[in-house]
Amino acid sequence: MIEKIDHIGIAVKSIEKTSELLSNILGLKVAGEEIVEEQKVKVAFLPLGDSELELLESTSPEGPIARFIEKKGEGIQHIAFRVDNIEEILEKLKKEGVRLIDEKPRYGAGGAKIAFLHPKDTNGILVELCERDK
Ligand code: ZN
Numbered sequence: 285m286i287e288k289i290d291h292i293g294i295a296v297k298s299i300e301k302t303s304e305l306l307s308n309i310l311g312l313k314v315a316g317e318e319i320v321e322e323q324k325v326k327v328a329f330l331p332l333g334d335s336e337l338e339l340l341e342s343t344s345p346e347g348p349i350a351r352f353i354e355k356k357g358e359g360i361q362h363i364a365f366r367v368d369n370i371e372e373i374l375e376k377l378k379k380e381g382v383r384l385i386d387e388k389p390r391y392g393a394g395g396a397k398i399a400f401l402h403p404k405d406t407n408g409i410l411v412e413l414c415e416r417d418k
Contacts, residue, residue, distance in 0.1 A: 295356075
């Protein structure tokens with residue numbers, strides 16, 4: 285079951301510059317940062333109510349975030365939905381013929397179990413499913 289929007293992922297060239305801007309104009313604050321080596325990305329978390337913004341800065345010109353910015357520029361990159369049982373939902377989507385970028389969940393920032401759906405099957409929206417320990 286999908287429970288809520290867990291976070292919105294935003295591709296940026298500079299976490300420092302963007303977080304300063306969001307702090308100045310909206311009062312949002314960075315609560316933590318983490319490097320996810322596997323995805324060649326540095327992540328900053330800006331909690332807001334029950335969800336958060338995730339700023340994503342590539343640590344390498346070859347990383348998926350660097351490639352995204354090259355093609356589409358900075359901006360919203362993905363929407364993450366909190367789910368209660370990621371394996372079950374992936375299984376169900378697979379049966380329905382939805383293409384999955386990750387057939388099996390992997391570990392993302394904050395130790396969450398995550399998996400991406402293929403944007404070709406979600407009308408261009410890059411959807412992340414995200415299960416966290418309660
Ligand atoms: Zn995410």
